[in-house]
Each structure stands twice: as structure tokens, then as C-alpha cells.
Amino acid sequence: xxxxxxxxxxxxxxxxxxxxxxxxxxxxxxxxxxxxxxxxxxxxxxxxxxxxxxxxxxxxxxxxxxxxxxxxxxxxxxxxxxxxxxxxxxxxxxxxxxxxxxxxxxxxxxxxxxxxxxxxxxxxxxxxxxxxxxxxxxxxxxxxxxxxxxxxxxxxxxxxxxxxxxxxxxxxxxxxxxxxxxxxxxxxxxxxxxxxxxxxxxxxxxxxxxxxxxxxxxxxxxxxxxxxxxxxxxxxxxxxxxxxxxxxxxxxxxxxxxxxxxxxxx
Ligand code: ZN
Ligand code: FE
Ligand code: FE
Ligand code: ZN
Numbered sequence: 001x002x003x004x005x006x007x008x009x010x011x012x013x014x015x016x017x018x019x020x021x022x023x024x025x026x027x028x029x030x031x032x033x034x035x036x037x038x039x040x041x042x043x044x045x046x047x048x049x050x051x052x053x054x055x056x057x058x059x060x061x062x063x064x065x066x067x068x069x070x071x072x073x074x075x076x077x078x079x080x081x082x083x084x085x086x087x088x089x090x091x092x093x094x095x096x097x098x099x100x101x102x103x104x105x106x107x108x109x110x111x112x113x114x115x116x117x118x119x120x121x122x123x124x125x126x127x128x129x130x131x132x133x134x135x136x137x138x139x140x141x142x143x144x145x146x147x148x149x150x151x152x153x154x155x156x157x158x159x160x161x162x163x164x165x166x167x168x169x170x171x172x173x174x175x176x177x178x179x180x181x182x183x184x185x186x187x188x189x190x191x192x193x194x195x196x197x198x199x200x201x202x203x204x205x206x207x208x209x210x211x212x213x214x215x216x217x218x219x220x221x222x223x224x225x226x227x228x229x230x231x232x233x234x235x236x237x238x239x240x241x242x243x244x245x246x247x248x249x250x251x252x253x254x255x256x257x258x259x260x261x262x263x264x265x266x
Pocket of ligand 4 (some may be wrong): 227
């Protein structure tokens with residue numbers, strides 16, 4: 001049984017990852033993967049929005065780097081994607097991004113719950129202390145629900161990202177998960193099992209088994225991603241992620257070409 005496609009990895013253009021796409025591709029083959037996809041942090045309409053993404057003028061360079069990897073590793077399927085931040089009001093910008101290159105898929109991620117706070121940013125960890133955890137999780141899942149409803153994305157990234165630092169509300173989050181997943185069902189988007197959570201303080205794949213159970217009940221499709229920011233992270237902990245998905249009941253996973261899904265047995 002071969003490993004599922006790793007659809008979430010970055011490039012140095014985002015200013016916090018190392019290794020060229022060719023290095024990620026080489027590692028993918030060494031790890032036994034047959035398919036990968038790049039999904040670097042997309043530019044924002046304003047280049048000064050933050051400091052952890054490519055500049056708008058680098059979008060063509062990004063695509064060229066992925067094309068180079070495709071040429072050098074014809075034995076590996078390499079897809080072209082983007083990890084796009086969902087912020088309300090940015091929808092037109094995202095539609096325009098979609099028209100600029102023949103993307104295979106967009107991963108929609110929520111990192112910002114307001115224009116000034118990217119909740120997974122370690123430099124802004126003090127913001128968490130100013131707020132009640134459930135308030136933060138609720139605001140995050142409100143946005144994630146909007147992202148799922150937007151029809152802008154094939155995949156929703158790291159669905160329970162607020163657990164990253166291990167700060168969890170005492171309240172039951174099931175209603176937040178259900179609202180988000182019902183939106184995913186309505187628009188037909190998938191959610192990813194993202195193994196980067198295992199490398200963070202929460203020490204857990206995104207999303208949790210609890211959220212995955214609710215997704216399985218609703219037939220929400222899944223993808224897999226290492227969220228690699230260095231070549232050696234490609235495909236990391238994929239056997240754990242597959243074991244988790246299978247134990248929840250999933251028997252299929254999706255891959256994408258030119259924004260069309262294809263289901264494959266897990
Ligand atoms: Zn990143
Ligand atoms: Fe992300
Ligand atoms: Fe990422
Ligand atoms: Zn990411």
C-alpha cells in the first residue's frame with residue numbers, strides 16, 4: 001500500500017522555509033511517496049501585510065521553481081497549489097490569484113482571526129493570555145466556516161490550528177466543529193490531515209480524532225499534508241496519519257489536478 005499524496009509543503013519564498021522544491025521532491029522519492037504538491041503561503045494584496053509569505057512579484061518565480069522540480073523528477077507527480085489565507089473581504093483577491101496560473105488546488109487556511117493576530121505565530125503568544133481560549137477558538141471556527149462556505153478552496157488546512165500551543169478551552173467544541181463541517185459538506189471541500197501538529201506543542205495531528213469522527217459521519221473527504229518547511233519533513237509521520245484516518249473509518253483520500261478531485265483508495 002503506497003502512502004497518500006503529500007499536498008502541503010512550502011518553499012523559501014515564504015521567508016521561513018528552507019530547501020528548494022527539487023530538494024523536497026528528492027526527499028519525497030526517498031520517503032516512498034508517488035505524489036506531492038506545493039502549497040506555499042500565497043501573496044496578499046498588500047506585500048506589507050506580514051513577513052511570512054512570498055511577495056506578489058514572486059508568484060511567477062514560485063511557479064517556475066515547481067515546474068523545474070517537475071522536469072527534474074518526472075517519476076514523481078508534482079502538483080501546483082497554494083496555501084491561501086482566508087480573511088473576510090479578501091475573496092476578490094483570491095479569485096484573481098486563481099486566474100493567474102493553472103493551479104491544481106488551493107488550500108484555504110485561517111491563521112488570522114483579526115487583521116493583526118495570526119494565532120499560530122509564536123511571536124504573538126502573549127495575545128493568547130489576554131483572551132479566553134473558547135473566545136479565540138470560536139472566532140477561529142467562525143472564520144474557518146466562512147472559508148469552507150466561500151467556494152474558493154479545494155481543501156481546508158489544519159482545521160484545529162488553535163490547539164497548536166496546547167491552549168484548549170474547557171468548553172465542548174463540538175458545535176464549532178459541526179458548524180464548520182456542515183459548511184464543508186455544502187461546498188464540497190475536503191479537510192487535510194496535517195502532521196505538522198505532531199511537531200508542535202500540541203503533539204497531535206491536525207485535526208483531532210474527535211473532529212475527524214464528525215467529518216467521517218458527514219462524508220467529508222480528506223487529504224494528507226506534512227506542511228513541510230524543510231525537505232526532511234516531507235511525508236513525515238504519514239503512516240501515523242494514515243493509521244488515524246483508517247481507524248476513524250476513512251477508506252479513500254483525494255488528490256487534485258487542475259482543481260478537479262480524484263478519489264483514491266487509502
Ligand atoms: Zn509556514
Ligand atoms: Fe498554515
Ligand atoms: Fe503550510
Ligand atoms: Zn501551513
